[in-house]
Amino acid sequence: MPFFYHDAIQFHFADTGSGLPFFFQHGLGADVSQPFSLFKPPAGIRLLAFDARAHGQTNPVGPLDKINLATFADDMLALMDYLRLQQSIIGGISMGAAMALNFTLRFPSRVVGLILSRPAWLDGPNPWNVKMFSLIARLIREHGPKRGQELFVQTREYAETLGLYPDVAKSLRTQFEHPRAEENTINLERIPRDTPSSDRREWASIRVPTLVLANRQDPIHPFEYGETCARKITKRVTLCLRKLHNLRHRATNGKRAKKTIGSTPQLMSGRCKKNTKQ
Numbered sequence: 638m639p640f641f642y643h644d645a646i647q648f649h650f651a652d653t654g655s656g657l658p659f660f661f662q663h664g665l666g667a668d669v670s671q672p673f674s675l676f677k678p679p680a681g682i683r684l685l686a687f688d689a690r691a692h693g694q695t696n697p698v699g700p701l702d703k704i705n706l707a708t709f710a711d712d713m714l715a716l717m718d719y720l721r722l723q724q725s726i727i728g729g730i731s732m733g734a735a736m737a738l739n740f741t742l743r744f745p746s747r748v749v750g751l752i753l754s755r756p757a758w759l760d761g762p763n764p765w766n767v768k769m770f771s772l773i774a775r776l777i778r779e780h781g782p783k784r785g786q787e788l789f790v791q792t793r794e795y796a797e798t799l800g801l802y803p804d805v806a807k808s809l810r811t812q813f814e815h816p817r818a819e820e821n822t823i824n825l826e827r828i829p830r831d832t833p834s835s836d837r838r839e840w841a842s843i844r845v846p847t848l849v850l851a852n853r854q855d856p857i858h859p860f861e862y863g864e865t866c867a868r869k870i871t872k873r874v875t876l877c878l879r880k881l882h883n884l885r886h887r888a889t890n891g892k893r894a895k896k897t898i899g900s901t902p903q904l905m906s907g908r909c910k911k912n913t914k915q
Contacts, residue, residue: 641715641716651684653673666821672686675730705831706735749845758831762829
């Protein structure tokens, strides 16, 4: 896997295929393997992703005050410049979607299409995410990953999540099993409190074709957030909104996301009509 050096950090990235560049960024605590497992680029598409600061094989962490969505977007711009790519489709999953939205708003001339998969932010933090990820970070800091997980599954917050959203509860438990769990606490503390944009009214300035993927049964990525993104962007772009029901991070949702994101070439050529599918 290749690396590039920027801002005193060695960034790990992945690059496969040839043709129209498509940066597809991972979510909180994940790495390049996440987007690459969801999307296999067809002929004519070059898929790229990088491990964000304090994620995956990117080291060192660097200044803690730069663990934020805007800096992550700056890092993507640096990688585009390093690869001498003038324009690209920009997209991401959850945190990656927030990074993509921030990038598109700040560097519109570099973007030819936007894909927001399971948005977890609007123009402010998701309070549920702040509460849950702060709790996980505190338990890891105070007790370590193993004991922290044992204590987490005894909390009222976990019990409520398990009863309502069992797949989400499983996803939260895996934060304690992260290979860099103690180092990852800085992401869990800072990123959920951040925001890709301070004013959703500016989203109307986005003029490129946009795809929004949203699912129900998931308080981390509320379906309403996907609807809001679609509604605020739709005045200026051709938009496809796909409803992914019943969260299955590695099964149902993954299969539907693969199928939908696979239509990227058609979306970017403008043949994807505004619609909503159940």
